[in-house]
Amino acid sequence: MSVKIALAGNPNCGKTTLFNELTGSSQYVGNWAGVTVEKKDGLLKGHHDVIIQDLPGIYSLSPYSPEEKVARNYLVKEKPDVILNIIDGTNLERNMYLTTQLLELGIPVVIAVNMYDVVEKNGDVINLDKLGETLHCKAIGISALHKTNCLEAAELALSSVGMKVKEHPHVFSGSVEHALAHIEESVSDKVDNHLLRWYAVKLFERDPEVDKELKLDKALMDHLDGHIKDCEEEMDDDSVSIIINQRYDYIERIIGTVLYRKKGEDQMSVSDRIDAVVTNRILALPIFFLIMTLVYYISVTTIGGWATDWVNDVFFGEYVNDAANVFMQSIAAPEWLHNLIVDGIIGGVGTVLGFVPQIMLLFFFLAVLEDSGYMARVAFIMDRIFRRFGLSGKSFIPILIGSGCGVPAVMASRTIENEQERRMTIMLCTFIPCSAKAVIISMITSVFFPGSVFMAPAMYFLGIAVIVLSGIALRKTSLFAGKPSTFVMELPAYHVPALKGVLRHMWEKARGFIIKAGTLIFTVCVIIWFFSSFDLSLHMTDIENSMMAAFGNAISCFFEPLGLGNWKSAVAVISAEMAKENAIGTLAVLNGVSDGASDAQMAVGIRSMMTPLAALSFMILNLFDPPCLVAMVTIAREMGNKMWAAIAISFQLVLGYCLAFSVYQLGGWLFYGMPFGIGQAVAVALCLAALYFIFRPAPHSKVSGKEREGAAV
Numbered sequence: 001m002s003v004k005i006a007l008a009g010n011p012n013c014g015k016t017t018l019f020n021e022l023t024g025s026s027q028y029v030g031n032w033a034g035v036t037v038e039k040k041d042g043l044l045k046g047h048h049d050v051i052i053q054d055l056p057g058i059y060s061l062s063p064y065s066p067e068e069k070v071a072r073n074y075l076v077k078e079k080p081d082v083i084l085n086i087i088d089g090t091n092l093e094r095n096m097y098l099t100t101q102l103l104e105l106g107i108p109v110v111i112a113v114n115m116y117d118v119v120e121k122n123g124d125v126i127n128l129d130k131l132g133e134t135l136h137c138k139a140i141g142i143s144a145l146h147k148t149n150c151l152e153a154a155e156l157a158l159s160s161v162g163m164k165v166k167e168h169p170h171v172f173s174g175s176v177e178h179a180l181a182h183i184e185e186s187v188s189d190k191v192d193n194h195l196l197r198w199y200a201v202k203l204f205e206r207d208p209e210v211d212k213e214l215k216l217d218k219a220l221m222d223h224l225d226g227h228i229k230d231c232e233e234e235m236d237d238d239s240v241s242i243i244i245n246q247r248y249d250y251i252e253r254i255i256g257t258v259l260y261r262k263k264g265e266d267q268m269s270v271s272d273r274i275d276a277v278v279t280n281r282i283l284a285l286p287i288f289f290l291i292m293t294l295v296y297y298i299s300v301t302t303i304g305g306w307a308t309d310w311v312n313d314v315f316f317g318e319y320v321n322d323a324a325n326v327f328m329q330s331i332a333a334p335e336w337l338h339n340l341i342v343d344g345i346i347g348g349v350g351t352v353l354g355f356v357p358q359i360m361l362l363f364f365f366l367a368v369l370e371d372s373g374y375m376a377r378v379a380f381i382m383d384r385i386f387r388r389f390g391l392s393g394k395s396f397i398p399i400l401i402g403s404g405c406g407v408p409a410v411m412a413s414r415t416i417e418n419e420q421e422r423r424m425t426i427m428l429c430t431f432i433p434c435s436a437k438a439v440i441i442s443m444i445t446s447v448f449f450p451g452s453v454f455m456a457p458a459m460y461f462l463g464i465a466v467i468v469l470s471g472i473a474l475r476k477t478s479l480f481a482g483k484p485s486t487f488v489m490e491l492p493a494y495h496v497p498a499l500k501g502v503l504r505h506m507w508e509k510a511r512g513f514i515i516k517a518g519t520l521i522f523t524v525c526v527i528i529w530f531f532s533s534f535d536l537s538l539h540m541t542d543i544e545n546s547m548m549a550a551f552g553n554a555i556s557c558f559f560e561p562l563g564l565g566n567w568k569s570a571v572a573v574i575s576a577e578m579a580k581e582n583a584i585g586t587l588a589v590l591n592g593v594s595d596g597a598s599d600a601q602m603a604v605g606i607r608s609m610m611t612p613l614a615a616l617s618f619m620i621l622n623l624f625d626p627p628c629l630v631a632m633v634t635i636a637r638e639m640g641n642k643m644w645a646a647i648a649i650s651f652q653l654v655l656g657y658c659l660a661f662s663v664y665q666l667g668g669w670l671f672y673g674m675p676f677g678i679g680q681a682v683a684v685a686l687c688l689a690a691l692y693f694i695f696r697p698a699p700h701s702k703v704s705g706k707e708r709e710g711a712a713v
């Protein structure tokens with residue numbers, strides 16, 4: 001029989017860091033709540049029969065959120081052998097609220113006070129022996145980040161396995177304890193003995209799930225209710241509040257006896273001082289914009305851009321191309337094979353691979369921003385802004401994750417408990433440029449807007465703007481009306497990012513990207529090459545007479561109003577639906593980097609296909625039309641229903657098309673001397689309609705008086 005140790009604690013207390021340290025695995029350490037929705041298993045290092053389970057971060061065991069449901073069901077139903085409760089030593093009060101509940105489950109608990117490095121740095125002292133003694137369990141100070149005492153904590157947990165929980169800490173006062181004792185007595189034959197205290201408290205709180213589960217008969221319920229009511233009358237409060245208040249009173253008393261603070265509470269820590277600037281009401285957004293612009297500037301425009309140029313021009317353009325040519329000649333390869341290798345594969349896949357340096361740099365910086373604690377602040381800042389429009393910061397977390405890839409972003413929206421808000425977030429979160437879209441941005445800016453510092457970050461901010469504005473407009477429709485979810489988040493102290501973690505994150509992204517280039521992008525490039533090299537009778541032909549040209553010409557009328565009447569851009573847009581990088585791979589193949597044509601010549605080919613304005617429209621269309629196939633499938637699955645999936649994809653299709661259309665039509669009229677015609681009139685009408693939907697007053701304020709009261713509590 002294997003032993004199960006469950007890691008339980010508040011979001012951001014360092015559970016995943018500890019889990020990785022104990023199991024040697026590399027789960028994603030997110031710096032915000034909700035990254036771990038499902039529990040994860042791993043084996044304790046050096047033990048083949050000890051399973052460590054990373055539960056989602058929770059503040060309590062009352063199932064208000066999906067994470068709390070997962071954690072509560074696991075702890076109550078599956079009963080781990082021991083709970084390793086991780087608490088953030090710099091915030092005992094908040095963290096111990098959960099501890100008082102865990103101690104009621106009748107399972108041995110070991111308390112690991114994490115972030116002990118920070119506690120010590122602040123000059124504070126926590127009397128761990130006394131803490132353990134008071135709570136009738138063992139307590140140990142650890143630092144998951146610095147790997148101090150982690151294995152010792154696990155050993156301590158192992159040594160507690162099988163111990164009977166004899167006594168509960170004295171959390172509740174006389175009259176509450178009295179009522180609880182009555183409840184325990186009445187249900188003692190109906191529930192597992194070790195869970196008696198837990199069920200008694202839940203019944204006292206009139207927890208609907210427990211009421212449903214136990215199905216006590218009416219007479220017994222009335223009897224219990226009598227006790228609860230007596231208590232409520234005596235304390236002049238409702239039973240739920242009584243329990244909450246007494247837990248906090250108890251925690252306050254304990255903290256008074258175990259925590260010795262060196263500095264006065266009013267003295268600000270370094271983190272607080274940084275936050276005073278970074279989350280300042282006026283400065284917060286400009287600082288965020290500045291930081292992201294700098295990130296794009298370094299990773300896309302300058303250093304990353306130079307590296308990509310080198311990979312494309314020198315590495316693939318000369319070395320690989322020359323080697324391939326020499327090899328082809330040496331084996332006297334037929335012309336078609338030569339063509340396939342050089343144009344189709346090196347041209348298409350090579351061009352996409354050229355972006356690896358940029359992707360790596362971009363993710364290096366994003367990982368640094370996240371691990372240092374800055375991105376958690378961004379979610380906090382965004383919550384403040386979103387809230388004014390009836391959105392919540394909870395929606396911003398999937399969006400942040402979406403800057404890596406849309407698929408985990410869509411899945412991360414599971415943590416949003418409000419159904420309308422969750423659906424809306426699924427629908428909008430892929431508008432933030434993911435790594436594949438970053439490639440499109442980078443390619444188009446370097447070919448059409450070289451030297452522009454702002455074009456690339458502008459696309460990132462446009463993504464955020466489109467999400468916020470769509471969110472505002474959608475919230476006013478009856479489909480998505482509702483009040484925003486509550487968003488509580490711990491802001492972890494800033495720290496210097498762990499280089500190993502950052503590099504691992506960067507490498508994982510690059511690896512995923514390279515694998516995708518070698519598989520999906522490769523396949524699509526070969527297909528594009530094939531159909532653009534042969535005609536219907538399978539004779540090798542000039543590209544303009546190929547099957548691809550026929551197909552492209554047939555659909556190009558749809559793209560004409562976007563300035564993309566050239567059949568090659570139409571094909572690129574369609575192929576990008578398989579994977580967004582294909583937009584670039586396809587343009588490369590179709591502009592035949594043929595017979596050793598250099599990257600510069602390919603750029604000339606692409607420039608001859610479209611004007612800079614059309615290129616902007618091409619980029620916008622690819623950024624805002626539906627995401628790649630895998631992301632679309634994920635959207636459909638997470639929506640859980642065909643109609644909602646259809647609504648989401650159609651919305652993206654219409655939005656992407658209309659945006660590109662308006663940019664092309666109005667941009668041409670304003671800046672390129674196009675006459676004002678039907679296209680411009682339609683674009684103006686679209687913009688006015690968009691403004692109307694964004695600014696009209698919310699038509700049906702569905703929030704009833706009762707709900708408003710609830711929200712105010």
Ligand code: GDP
Nearest residue numbers: 011012013014015016017029030115143144145
């Ligand atoms: P989870 O939400 O509980 O899984 O927490 P994570 O493991 O994702 O950690 C949240 C943040 O706290 C990360 O930025 C960690 O690097 C940081 N962290 C975790 N443990 C420690 C620690 O012992 N000391 C310090 N200073 N930071 C830590």
Ligand code: MG
Nearest residue numbers: 015016035036
């Ligand atoms: Mg975690």
